[in-house]
Amino acid sequence: MTETATQEMxxxxxxxxxxxxxxxxxxxxxxxxxxxxxxxxxxLMQREAERESDLGGTVPLADQKPPHW
Structure with missing residues (x-):
């Protein structure tokens, strides 16, 4: 191996x-x-679940399946 090749490597x-x-x-x-x-x-999901629970929701929106499922 030449010096140039070694230098390039x-x-x-x-x-x-x-x-x-x-x-x-x-x-x-x-x-x-x-x-x-x-x-x-x-x-944020925890906050939203608490907010929904405080508003009297049955199941937090974050835990619900989307309507297309």
Whole structure:
């Protein structure tokens, strides 16, 4: 293997390592965002279920099947 070929492979490896690191950072950020959004949706569903219960509803809307089912 020539010196040029070795250098090219090292450059490609460095590029790939950087790409993997960047993608890992994106995935970690998205995971945090998904966790936050999941907690918020659960909180909103709980609030809505409590509100519907306070209004005298029989089954919270969040627990009902859609009409097309």
């Amino acid at each position: 090292q450059e490609r490896m460095a590029y790939l390592e950087r790409t993997v690191s960047d993608l890992s950072d994106v995935i970690a950020r998205q995971d945090r965002e998904i966790q936050t959004l999941t907690r918020r949706v659960a909180m």
